[in-house]
Amino acid sequence: MSGLELSELSKAYGSGAQRVVALDGVSLTVACGEFVALCGPSGSGKTTLLLLAAGLADADSGRVLFDGRDVGALSDREAADFRLHDVGFVFQSFHLQPHTSALDNATIKLTGAGQTLREARRSALPWLERVGLGARAAHTAQQLSMGERQRVAIARALANEPRMLLADEPTGNLDSARSAEILALMRDVCHERGIPGVLVTHDPEAANHVDRIHTLRDGRLTGEPMPAPSVVGS
Secondary structure: OEEEEEEEEEEOOOHHHHHHEEEEEEEEEEOOOOEEEOOOOOOOHHHHHHHHOOOOOOOOOOEEEEEOHHHOOOOHHHHHHHHHOOEEEOOOOOOOOOHHHHOHHHHHHHOOOOOOHHHHHHHHHHHHHHHHOOOHHEHHHHHOHHHHHHHHOOOOHHOOOOOOEEEOOOOOOHHHHHHHHHHHHHHHHHHHOOOOOOEEEOOOOHHHHEEEEEEEEEOOEEEEEOOOOOOOOO
């Protein structure tokens, strides 16, 4: 597997006086087994970059290659399969079903991929336990705190053992101790399974858990990537 390659990506929203450039010729390569962070102010294009990498939005120009495949050239069905089987995406807004248990929220991609509910629950429960929610598995999403909901979303993204991890502010609602645990978990998954991972974050703790840090500003990568300090626990 050749990892994730973003080449000269550009994306704008709106038109005329309302046109907003989200990305302006961004190129970035994330190798297999590498976990990188994207930092920058709000509105700098970080989330748009993740959406393009996941095939959830189309670029105006440029290419997204994953494992040598052009994501932008996939048919609707191929793109849906790509997101279901290959991409673990942690959404900032969670996208959980409020009246469904934490465990069944974590199984959604597994059942979509053909597992029975019993099989999916068996696969997802260890991931809920790894994010510290084993004892809350039967609680519905609306019964959970914001931080707990965020951890369910992380467990769901990892439960199908994706071939790429994309995380949009995954620690935004977590305390510092839990943030460090979750960042270390995502780093370890990328390293151990040999998959590319991209983390969008404002969390200063992230620098201790990634392989390098890029800064995105006004839709462009600025300067040279910063090597992360020695990774905690490595």
